[in-house]
Amino acid sequence: MTTSNVVVLDNGGGLIKAGIGGERDPSAVIPNCMGKPPSSKKWLMGDQLHSQSDLTSVSLRRPFDRGYLLNPDLQRDIWSHLFSNLLRISPSQSSLLLVEPLFNLPSIQRSIDELVFEDLGFRSLFVADSPSLVHLYEASHCPYGLLAKSQCSLVVDCGFSFTHAAPVFQNFTINYAVKRLDLGGKALTNYLKELVSYRAVNVMDETFIMDDVKEKLCFVSLDVPRDLQIARRPGKDNLFRCTYVLPDGITYMKGFVKDPNEAGRYRTLDGGAPPPSTVTKEDMDQHEVTEKPEDRRRIDLTKNEFNLTNERFLVPEMIFRPADLGMNQAGLAECIIRAVNSCHPDLHPVLYQSIILTGGSTLFPQFAQRLEMELRPLVPDDYQVKITTQEDPILGVWRGGSLLASSPDFEAMCVTKSEYEELGSARCRKRFFH
């Protein structure tokens, strides 16, 4: 352990991404929650939960609610477990680069400072926000691209708790132009849970399983009225129907998609080739367990499986049209337009050309395509629209942080423990321009 350790911590509401600055990938990506399976009396950490074989009906406690840290005590327990057992670092000899949500409330900032300096005892702290880190990473990725030359970009971070459209200029987030949409992966999972529970099997307690369903089966529709028509068709013509098998705790410990080929048929619709055999090894193993093909068509209630049809695209649809849920908020495309319009007019053309998608909820298939379709009519004709997707949207912010942490003047930007002790939280925060 050297003295120049910088711990980079992207403390998301859903996943914690943590590792040592300068490395390419975080060494730990764990759910930011504690869970208790019904069989256990102890609350387990997120990573311990995943080593458990049975994830049914786990009750959860999350330190985050609506994107902000509300339960510092719980967060302290998770962090101390993370630092001592997973990263194996000692805080007193390390600096911390912490990613905070935009517009963090002063009272929450204060409790985070207390946590970092007083409870865990880090040597120094730097607080960053996610849009500027994503920009930094993308700019360093292609140093001669438009993004790096113009030094500005529009980062769309569609995460677990909410979605931000944030313009970045010269490595700073233009905070007066940031627009927020109060929908993220958590709301989508809960929405899917509600739909499936009402229409098929009660899965209201199965957060982890439904997360898996959402990740494997949901996609963004490019033409909703047409797809709704297709979803009505009976039998084989219905390109969207597919079956998910819930774990029964005896033969299958994990839920899985019954027929991966069936699940990928929607891709043929928009001119795409039939899905390449992206069947993972894990899926293959389980696939062999399933019975003969003719049995697959039937739904057997005793077997705990359910069918999805229009839910597969109506769930991610909510990010584009939150009004359909009854929320009084504009969709993602309009969110981006408003964020850009709040900036100086000279920046508009460049911003539209450098839209970066990041965050786990942008992983839905066809997300970028649909966004471009919706954006094009709203953007003035003279401007180009270019949407860049990150190679790994979940880790994008962390990688930016890792870059920043390995820059030579990083230590100079930090607030040290002694400064905090002398000046207090609010004064130190001024340095981060929040």
Added chain:
Amino acid sequence: MDDDPGSIRRMSTRTRKAASKMAAALASTDNRNQAALARLEALENDNAGMEMIDVNDDEDASLDDDDEGYAQKRQSKGTKRTTRQAKALENARKAPRTFLELVHEANLESLPPHVPSYLRAAVGPPSSTSRRHFCTVCGFAANYTCVRCGTRFCSTRCQNIHNDTRCLKFVA
């Protein structure tokens, strides 16, 4: 410790929980709004299926053997205060509060209009697109509205299912 305890902090947990619900009930007098609000609220729940667990119930349960240092620290803090009232105050202060309470406490409305804040960053109502309606029973385009609770359905069949199962479910 440096900030004075606000009026919210002095209330018991139960009062705080009930107060927010009553405020929500008062803000929307009719069933339809209430049902819509409850649906949106439910989307942010961690454990939708079960009752919200009181977070303080296992305060002393040790989490992990490695965290002993932290656990001890917390206990020693607790033993200083022995009176019941002080303990209750301490608990109320430490208890996680809802995000809306925190936003309220931060008093963001009083900031001058040019200062960006959490409230001003919200995207605001949609301008161009109107709301599309999907049947809550089967998910397809819904042309009809339930007269009692305002949820949508597409056909008589779905209407019957709706009436039998969850009409007015969200209205207490």
